[in-house]
Amino acid sequence: MKRKIFLGSVLASLASFSYAASNVTLYGQMDIGVVAGKAKHSSATFQERSGFTGMSRWGIKGTEDLGNGYRLSFTLEEGFTADDGAVTAGSGAFTRESILRLNGPFGTVAMGRMGALGFAQSTAILRGWAFGTSWGASAWSVGNVHFGRLNNAINFVTPTFSGLTLHATYSNGTEADDKKWSDNAHYYGFGAKYTAHNVDASIIFEVKDNKGVALLEEKQKALYHITAGGTYNFNGVKPGLIYQYATQEDYYHQHAFGFSVTAPLAGGSAKLGAKYLLRKYDSHYVDLAALSEKKASVWTVGAGYEYPFSKRTNLWTYAGYADGAKGWKNEADVNYNGWQVGLGLLHKF
Template sequence: MDEGVVVGKAKHSSTTAELKSGFTAMSRFGIKGVEDLGNGYTVGFTLEQGFLADSGSEHTKGLAFSRESLLRVTGPFGTVAFGRMGALGFAQSTAILRGWAFGTSWGGSAWSVGNVHFGRLNNAVNYVTPSFNGLTVHATYSNGTATDDNKWSDNAHYYGLGAKYTANNIDASIMFEAKDNKGLTLEDQKQKALYHITAGGTYNINGFKPGVIYQYATQSDYYHQHAFGVGMTGPLAGRPNAQY
């Protein structure tokens, strides 16, 4: 649970006091399960719901498990997951974003160009290869980021392909992501396809993890932007993962 009190005072206005849920991370609860099928195969599930601690209401109205809702099968071939999940460059168990101390949270300090990211995806499939000395390849496809009950050309699709390396004190990733925005409009105009290239990583030095991240995002007729960040996590005043 993440909740606090916000007190505000603007010039020529009254002081306000507000209970607020979700400062650095959304309040949530989750359920996980796994069944061993034998011969190196398992099947498992993850259900995670965000909620507002000050009112008890759903974080996303109408979604019973708004953060993640998926089934996964793991074997010698790797892992395949189906359901609602985060994009590769966002959050949740299928994401591989590395290099930014604040992840995708912390308000305006969220990592992505202008706080633009692909977020969570409905109707998605994710595949992860077995680890090759710390290197894994990740691919995610969404058949319709909101719904997929229209014909294929009217659904907005997400495509993500990336690699993650975690070994020898290095935790890094590189990924390409795209959303074709088919069927979506913005101010009565068809949205253009959106593309991201993101690379980042950290190096562990006795518990301190300096990191660096770079992203290029482009959407025709809207923007072409570069972003770059440096940060660090490490022990500070008894906190094992303080962020800088």
């Protein structure tokens, strides 16, 4: 009798645990392949690479319905390189994203470690570039200004008004906030995203004040940039445009332009894009760093293709070429000078 009572209590406990944990999900993806390339003034390379089209990652996410239109959710996500099992995006656990969210009639508030509005992760709203922040030399983040992931951050998103949402992110210390306020580097981001009538577009204004940050033993000035981009869906064919202007006093001013298109092809999806970046260094920085050129520029073209073997597994392939000029003409990096081709698999779970 006691054995039956004990067994019944165990089963009841398991059932209650299963119910409580039913809204918690383990998820992730593995991206691994082979990539060959040759940079200017360097030997050709052939490597097994992880995260070329999308960083390998795993995470835990869950939600709780609080009633009356309110919901609490969380995301904990860590990146890794599948070819050697190493952790990426810094030391520690869940360095890609660590967020607690509250959703309600007012919108959404999120706190923790998250991506800047113009970068990646669930709080980002970058639009207009088919390759996003991945795909080798075609990544929008190559050469362009971005603020990556932010510690000590809070993000607010308004409810949707006819396809329009407003976004704001603030970081009280992009790395740490253990000093007085004036010695922490702060991030401010404001943006708008519109998704309706076949249009998917955004405009983002971002600032990092660089308080407490030094460049070549001198205090850095604030870095400002604005990014605008979008796509239009023509029956599955999505051409896109993107532009960014960045400026930092006593350092540089920069323009970046991109045109890309995503289209269905042979049961899969093809990407094609070209971008051009022009940077002009301030005289102060040129003298300080003893640069030989006051300007730098690079243009890049890339093509990618994804074929779905299933709902969770894609074959991917890529080819890209970059050509730098002036300040980057001798840069021994395939992102600025050289070619790159790759083939691999991405599996989501």
